[in-house]
Structure formats: structure tokens, C-alpha cells
Amino acid sequence: MASEPQDRTPVRLPLNQLRRGDRAVMAGSNLSEEDRALLQAMGLDEASTFTVCRAGSGGPCIIQLDATRLGLSPELAARILTRPCDCPDAGSCRAPEGQKPSAPPPAK
């Protein structure tokens, strides 16, 4: 995470662009209904806060969500929009250093 916020406007990043140790809030998704329902049942829904344990870097990523660790495929992670944050209550949010927000690919 960047040390100082550059812009206080909440931005949304695909989950696969977050880095290890980043903490973020799920802020939307471009998933099919089935995938959204599955993730929701697993505890990952809008407003869920999680920490990235292994960044995607083109491959699958791992997030810590409460007591659960979830491994997500790169395709799925690319469709999950997040709002990076510094604090557990998802307060001050900004883009990670050196990264620009981009839109996730459309759902198939």
C-alpha cells in the first residue's frame, strides 16, 4: 500500500491488481449470478473486507476473509472490484502506489 494518499476519491481496482498485504473492501463485481451466489455463500460479498495473502501476478491469488483463506482463479479475481483501504473499517481508500484503476473484463 502507498504510504500517503494521493486522492481521497474512492477508486475501484480489480482484485487481481492488489498486492500482497493490501487490505481492501469488495466494492462490486462483474460476475455471473451463480459465481456471485457462491462467493456470497463463502462470505465474500459487497462490503466484505479482506487481506491479500498472495497477489495474483497473472496467476491465482489468496485472500484472507475473516477466519477463511480463499484461493481465487485469476479470471474470477479480475472480475471482483475492490476498494483498497488502510484501515480495517475500510475508511480512507485509494489506489495502491504506482497502479491505476481499470475496469474488469465483461462477464462471459
Added chain:
Amino acid sequence: MATPATQPAPQAVPLRVAMVGNPNVGKTSLFNRMCGVRAKTANFPGSTVEARVGSASVGGVDLELVDLPGVYAVDLDLPESKLCRDCLAGRLDGCMPDALLVVIDATNLARGLRLFKSVASVARPVAVALTMTDLAQSRGLSIDPTRLSVALGVPCVAANGRAGSGIEPLAAALRDAREVNPQVLAASLAPNWVDETVNAVVGGPNSIGSESDKWTDRLDAAFTHPLLGALVFVAAMALVFLAIFRLAEWPMELIEGAAGALGGWVASAMPEGAISDLLVQGVIGGVAGTVVFLPQICLLFFLLALLEDTGYLARAAFVMDRVMCRFGLPGQAFVPLLSSHACALPGIMSARLIPDPKDRLATILVAPFVSCSARVGVYVLLVSILFPDSALLAGLAFAGCYALGAIAALLTAVLFRRTILKGKSRPMVLELPPYRIPSLRSAFLTTYDRALVFLKNAGSVILAICIVMWWISAYPKADAPEAAVALEARVQAVATQLESAPDDATKETLAAEADALKAEAEVLTARAQQEQSFAGRLGNAVEPAFAPLGLDERLTVAVLTSFLAREVFRSTITVLAGSGDSDDDMRVAEELKRATRSDGTPLFDRATSAGLLVFFVLAMQCLPTLAVTRRETGSWKWPALQFVWMSGVAYIAAWITRAAVLSLGGAA
């Protein structure tokens, strides 16, 4: 405990309880603890997933427990969720459960409560088992089951299947289970009900497990690393297979020895004839030929159960998904495919690790392409014939067989996933459970369950197939050929001379001559039997179909009989070619290399041998594998496809190989 223990009232029938819970919450550990070996895997019509059913008598409460597959919600469009819905609605076997046991992980209360909410509306009495309370306590959490019981309006007890704690109170809670009251049902519809309930019981969802676990972080950093994780996985699997090959060796020999002794005893106790042959060769020989794989199956499932229980297997699937997804398979498919190197039977059975039905089916269909240990004998024979003087070329050819099998499996997987099994795969969302010390008891019970399933299959479908195959190979009985009769007469004559031999040296010479003549007579008789049997006649009839591969009628019969099991090829061809069978591979290979066809050309010319080797790498020649595929897929359609596809690919590849070698001047 939420409900005080009361004196149990006598039960007329056991309380039928459906166990519902998220994956990895310790539900099956509770089931195993209560039922022990009094459980079996149940396949329900129309379902591709399984549940386990068992009976228990705990604290005076008789229970019939149904361990449903772990689900994140019962209303998802997934096979395991559908099975749960069907069970809760009484559609599985026509019986509604008397009560539901919702198993909730104390370290993940919010997710458990969401599941509770989704099943609360079922008009059935409910009780809650709170598991992982030890882990919650180690994370500084204190959850009071009584407060949770009050919040949910149903009995709630802390229980630990591994340690065996809380089992009797759990049985009492099930006896006292009650329907979720309308007030709780109404409250649970509120959007914040889960968070508020968690707050009331443990003080907020973010406090649960939010602290970083350094050990988990360190282990995950290694086990899920793209390169290091793959190396760890390969090393772990290598150890598993080394253990399987080494440790299974002596029980396999024991089974073979016991079957041989039993067959010998039955043969000596019964008069010679069809019934004796049926029992000894058909029933005992057939079942022993399949049951001999039981030690490998037990070891594989025991070790996989331990690995799964540690939490490692989920990490391995995560790492391998990166590789396997390129071939349309999930990361979990790597374990069944690797297991198939030992034997396709445990490989196919271990495909149960794969959650998506299409992914699982694709894995089952391609697993037999992988070179199993039964192929090794044929590879050794044909490679020795092909490259008798070059260990390097022989080694390369041997390695090439393994590579060809693996490539064929992966390419077939790509093809099937894009055609007959086309459709969206379940996206990889893997829960990585906490690392734990594995439970030996659970691993033993899982192994016991898998072994029972396998033995049941071996005793029914496989037995029937073996009897049919034995019958067409052994009947009709052929008379001994004239040459064999003449040889037997010479044996008698030599035996007479032996009785009056003047010295020991002459006796030894005559005894050796008698043995050689007798062996030759037996080979001639066996060859006549092979040729006259239904299988032999079939071989002669279909010989034109195999002629493009360079097979004459003897090789055709040997290939046909090897569809029972590949290892049969060697014994059949040594009989038909008139060479003696021996444990010495090189000697057998040399004798077969000298064998000729009716026109005087070599039986095993280079082009035919190369084509035959490719054929054996790719062809489906294992009836037990087809029977297990039928059992695992619930239909004969898939083993039929497996057989036709693999044999078709094998035929075409063998033809191409032979043509290529011939074009390079490799006829001799």
C-alpha cells in the same frame, strides 16, 4: 451445553438426522466419531455426489445419521447443494429427516449462521453443533453456546469429533431439537441479522481470525508459491507413490499367495471338471486379479486422507490449477492422474476430490491413458524386443511410453472439455482450511469406507466380467493335438527307461529329457486350447481388422485376450508363439524375436513391435477399470466411450507408428 441432559425416553425407531455444514467444519469428524465403522457411502439415484449414512447409539439415543456433503448454501446451483435440498425435502429416499444438525465452525460463525438461516425455514427440528472451539479459543475468542442457543432458539452444544468431546450432549441436543421459532425466522430475514448475532455472541465478525497467523502465512508462502509449491507437491506425491509401491508390495504378494493356495485347495478338494475350473480359474482367479490392487487402493486413500486433513491438499490443488487449467482440468485432477501411474482403479476413485462433475468426469475418462504398473511388463517385453542391444534407446523408449500416455490424457481432456463435456467449469474458489494435525482415526475410517466400496464392486460387476472372460478363453475344451499326444507317449517311454537306468548320470539325463518333452506337450496343448476357445476363434475372425497393424492371428488373439488385463498378453503370446514363459524378460524377448510367421518372416518385426508398443500405451485393456468407471459415473455410457475412444486412438496411433517405421526401412 444449551440443554440440560434428561433421562432418555425409550425409542421405537432411531432418530433420523441430516447433518448439514460448510466444508471443512469438522462435520465428518463428528459423524465418524458417532458412527465409527457403522457407516457406508450411499449413492442416491440421480445424484453424482454421495452422502454417508451411519447408525449410532450415544447416551441412550439411537441415531441414523446422514452425513451430507459440505455446502456453503443449500440454494446454490451445485450438485452437493441439490443433494442437501433433496434430503431436507425428503426426496432422497422418500424419508424426511426427523431432525437437522447444523454444524458451525466457531472460528467462522458468520458463514455458519448464513447456512443456518438458509435451512431454518425447513419445518424440521434443528440442533446446532459448534465445532473448532479449541481453535477459536487459541485465537482469543470466547463463544458461549448457551448464548448462541438463546439467539437461535434451538439447542446448541460445543462438540469436537477429533477429541470426542461433547458427543453425548450433542445426542441429547438432537433428541431435544426443536423447530426454529417464528420470531427467530422473522428476525433472520433482516439484512444485519448475521452480524448482529455474531456481535451478540462473540463481539463482532472482524475479531474472528483477523489476526494474522504467522505459521499459516509461512507455510502458505512455500506451499502456494508457483515454483516452490510445485516442487513441494511433486516431492510429496513422489513420497506417496514410493510408499504405495513399497508398502503395498508384500500384502499384494500375500493376496496372490493366498488366492493361489485357495485355488489349489479347491482344485484338490473337488473332482476335475467345469465347476472346479469355474471356481478356481473364473471366480478365485478373477477376483484375486482385482482384489490384489486393494493394498494400493487402501494406502493411497489413507495417505490422501491424511494429506487432506492437514490442509495441504487444498494448497496443492491451488498450485496445480495453474498448470491443469490449460488442459481444461482443475488443480485437483493432478492427484487422480498421478495416482493412475500406480493403478487406474485408485486413480479413478480418487477423482472424488474434484468438486465439479464435468471436471471429475473428464478426469475419470482420461485417467486410464496414464501408464499404470500393469503396463510395465508389456513395455519391458516389447522394448527388449525393439532395442535388445541399446540400454539408452530402450530407456528412452520406456520413458517415451510414459510421456505418450500423459500427453494423450491431457489432449483428450482438452478435447472432451471442448466437445462432449463442454460447459462452464466451476470457477476455482478454493477454501484453504487451517493447517491441522491429521486424524488417524478419520483416515482409517475413510480408507475402510473406500475399501468396502471397491470390494463390493470387485464382488459384483468385476466378478461377473471375469467369469465371462474366463469362460470364452477356456471353452470349448479342445482335445490335445496329435503332436502333444505323441510327446506324452515319448514322456511315458522315457519314464520307463528312467526306471531301469543303470547309473545316476543316465537318470539325470533321462529326467531332464522327460521334463523338456512334457513342457513341450503342455505348450502344444495350451496353444490348441487357446486357438480352439471362443476367444481364439474370435481372434481368428477379427484378424483381418488387425492386419493393418501387422498382427497375425496369434498376435491378434494375444491382443484380444489382453483386453481382460494387459499383463495377459505376455503369457498368451509366449504360449501361442511356442516360446516358454520365464521370469527372465530378456530370455523371453529373445525367444519371441526368433518366432516366425507362417511365411517365415519375423513375428515381431520392428515396425509391428513399435506399433504394438504404442497400442499398449494407449488402448483401454483393463476390465476392472471399466467396471470402476461405471460405478463412479453411474452409467455404462462413459466406460463404453472410454473403451471405444482409447482403443480407437490406440489403433490409429499404432497404424501410424508402424507405417512410419516401415517408411524408414524398419521392417526387420
